[in-house]
Amino acid sequence: xxxxxxxxxxxxxxxxxxxxxxxxxxxxxxxxxxxxxxxxxxxxxxxxxxxxxxxxxxxxxxxxxxxxxxxxxxxxxxxxxxxxxxxxxxxxxxxxxxxxxxxxxxxxxxxxxxxxxxxxxxxxxxxxxxxxxxxxxxxxxxxxxxxxxxxxxxxxxxxxxxxxxxxxxxxxxxxxxxxxxxxxxxxxxxxxxxxxxxxxxxxxxxxxxxxxxxxxxxxxxxxxxxxxxxxxxxxxxxxxxxxxxxxxxxxxxxxxxxxxxxxxxxxxxxxxxxxxxxxxxxxxxxxxxxxxxxxxxxxxxxxxxxxxxxxxxxxxxxxxxxxxxxxxxxxxxxxxxxxxxxxxx
Numbered sequence: 001x002x003x004x005x006x007x008x009x010x011x012x013x014x015x016x017x018x019x020x021x022x023x024x025x026x027x028x029x030x031x032x033x034x035x036x037x038x039x040x041x042x043x044x045x046x047x048x049x050x051x052x053x054x055x056x057x058x059x060x061x062x063x064x065x066x067x068x069x070x071x072x073x074x075x076x077x078x079x080x081x082x083x084x085x086x087x088x089x090x091x092x093x094x095x096x097x098x099x100x101x102x103x104x105x106x107x108x109x110x111x112x113x114x115x116x117x118x119x120x121x122x123x124x125x126x127x128x129x130x131x132x133x134x135x136x137x138x139x140x141x142x143x144x145x146x147x148x149x150x151x152x153x154x155x156x157x158x159x160x161x162x163x164x165x166x167x168x169x170x171x172x173x174x175x176x177x178x179x180x181x182x183x184x185x186x187x188x189x190x191x192x193x194x195x196x197x198x199x200x201x202x203x204x205x206x207x208x209x210x211x212x213x214x215x216x217x218x219x220x221x222x223x224x225x226x227x228x229x230x231x232x233x234x235x236x237x238x239x240x241x242x243x244x245x246x247x248x249x250x251x252x253x254x255x256x257x258x259x260x261x262x263x264x265x266x267x268x269x270x271x272x273x274x275x276x277x278x279x280x281x282x283x284x285x286x287x288x289x290x291x292x293x294x295x296x297x298x299x300x301x302x303x304x305x306x307x308x309x310x311x312x313x314x315x316x317x318x319x320x321x322x323x324x325x326x327x328x329x330x331x332x333x334x335x336x337x338x339x340x341x342x343x344x345x
Contacts, residue, residue: 001099004033008148011123013077020078020148021121028077028123028146034100035149037107041092042162044119044139045170048195048269049292050081050088051137057083066129069139073126080120086292087119088137090145091156091166101149112162114169115145116152116323136167136344154323160330164337167344168326171197173315174267174290175204175329176322181263181286181313182208187256189280191242192267193217193234194224196340197290200329201265202233203336216255218242231335242268245275252280266291266315274299275306283309290315 004010010033012018013025020026032038046054046069058064073079080087094111107113115122123146130140147153156165174197182188188205192198198217206215217234219225220242228237236255240248252261260282266273271293278287278299287310289299299312330337 001032001034004035004098004149006035006149008121008123008150011077011146019121020123021118024076026077026121026123028073028125030123030125030144030146032096032098032146034098036098037094037101037147037151038096039090039092039113039115039145039147040095041090041124041141041143041145043092043166044079044088044090044141045166046079046088046119046137046139047084047086047170047292048137048197049084050086051134052269052293053081053083055134060134062132062134065132065134069129070126073124078120078122078124084292085120087122089115089117089119089166089170090122091115091162092145095144107153107155112156113153114156114166115147116154116169116172116318117147118317122146122151138166152318154327157327160327161345163344164330164340165327167196167340168200168330169323171200171290172322172326173317173319174265175200176319176325177288177290177313177315178204178265179208179325180319181288182213184208184210185212186263187214187216187259187261189216189218189252189261189264190234190267191218191248191264191273191277192269192291193237194219194228195267195269198267199231199233199336199339200326201267201290202228202231203329203333205265206233206235214256216252216261218248231339233335242270242273242276245279248276249279261285263288266294269293271295272298275302278303278308278310278312279306281308281310285310287312288315289313
């Protein structure tokens, strides 16, 4: 077998000095190097920002979405939305393990895994798109993918159905980062609280903030707000337009006894929500952008423009132990498990 670079730079076609994620094109040749794992892919979970953009561009037409995904993968060698720059993740079975890795990892051929690195850097070949499930942003395919030596993964557990595990693992970084950020007594605002990552963040924030904290979730309408209230994960639920920063600010202040919050967490899949995340946070507070639709420029200059001295964190999809943490949330919370089962199985 040919020798490969730990970070996959040997796969980069254009530009040559790049790493796989920012590269415009990588090789999707499925002859593996000595430090790679070949995966027989079952399904892709396209990240929410990317799927929303694809849906909008295609006017909701599934055939057009299929054609766009095939075009992207053929041109780039990976599933990286050219507009959002983001990807997603996949599940599949280990088909072959490179010689260098065989004795150094806890995998064997036939193991079912979820990759915990983005599709935006994963060499991918799609032979056929079998179906697209827009309500859960899932694309079932026949195809192959490559996991680099540096790539992280999770073996799918026996006690949780694969589709359920995939849905949770896709956003595992969000509740894991929430666990690091939220402390006893914190007030926390969660934008996109009724979505997949938002619900997990609400639950984890509630655990961490305790009885002296306050978790405030935003629903876009009465139906979503009622859904969120019924979970019991939030102390207050407000209905606000996340595209209107002042609306979010005033309603957050009302829900939080007239004061700004310690932390805001953005789990939305749409652009132009940076200021709605920043404005309700007190000076010295934290703004966590898990949303891949976030603009660094809008966030940085926007915070400066309103005189907000806040710490802004980019949503790194990886946090040590994040896979086990999110799977344990499915195990311990009957409410989360039921919601995910109803939607993803």
